[in-house]
Amino acid sequence: MSSTATSKPGNILVGETRELVKICDLGLAISLSDKPPYSQAGTASYMAPEMILGKRDYDALVDTWSIGCVFAELLTGKTLFACDGEDDDDDDNKIKVDIYQLWSIFRVLGVPDERKWPGFTSLPHTTEALGLLPAGHNHSRLRDLFPEEKLSEEGFRLLQGLLTCNPDKRLTAAAALKQPWFAAPRSAAAAANVDALSEKKAPRIKFIPPAMPEKNLLKIPAAVWNAAQRV
Incomplete structure (x- = not known):
């Protein structure tokens, strides 16, 4: 088993007929058959919260989080958890970037607690992060950002399952593929839109x-x- 730690739109190649998808730029991929600790890797805006909070024995669920971020971006055309300064190598600024990235996540999904995410407060950087994050954001706003006219109930359950802060409750790749959204028939409008795009030669x-x-x-x-x- 391996983690690519690089799942973001710029690293996903789609064939011209949209029947082939490949992931490129595997420079940060790691083998999860190697024993932890694993280092923090990837692009901040697509990085899972457990990795940002210093969990060193993360698993392939960091990738399903990233895919959830990509899914959201496909729906809106915008990065859901945007973060500036992620390429700065300065240690002090790196801490600021991590805190800002957590804030970008928690202001949408709500700040977890031990009930929602057992072990959350024991992660290496949680205490410091909670001391710096604004208070009062305990509820998810994800459905507000993706109302039913934009994303069906089946699609929202998939998105919500991928973007679950607690990795133990997050959808695995295999579980995600079994979600009803993938089997649900497309609406006539959606089918017509896809067919119209297919006819256009890039x-x-x-x-x-x-x-x-x-x-x-x-x-x-x-x-x-x-x-x-x-x-």
Whole structure:
């Protein structure tokens, strides 16, 4: 078993017919067959809360959290838990980034407690984080952000299951695939929209690396390239 720790829109490649999906940039992938401790890895905006709070024996559920973030972003076109300064290597600023990232998560999902997440207060950075986070955000606003006209009840249960702070209650990848949302028939409007998109041919951009013969030309759809640049 392995964790990619890199699941974000810019690292997900979708084939032109949308029948093939691949994850790229596995530079931070780790083997979970190796014994912990595992280091913090990934992009802050898609990082699971247990990893931010210093849990060193996390598992593949950090990836299903990231997929939940991607799912939300597909629905809105915006990063759900946006965070600035995530690439700063300064230790003091790194702490600030972690606190800000937790705040981005908890103001949407609510601050957990021992009842919702047993062991939450025992994680290495929880006490410090709770001392710095604003009070009064104990309830989830996720449904407010994704009302039924935007996301069906089946879709919301999937999103909510992926974006559960307590990793013991978070959906695994296998459990997520069994959710009714994947089996639910598409509405006529949704089907028409997808079919219309399918008929549009994305323009192709040619990239010729220096000193590389044209027979090795790399062609990628412009839509994929543009999406990668926005992340």
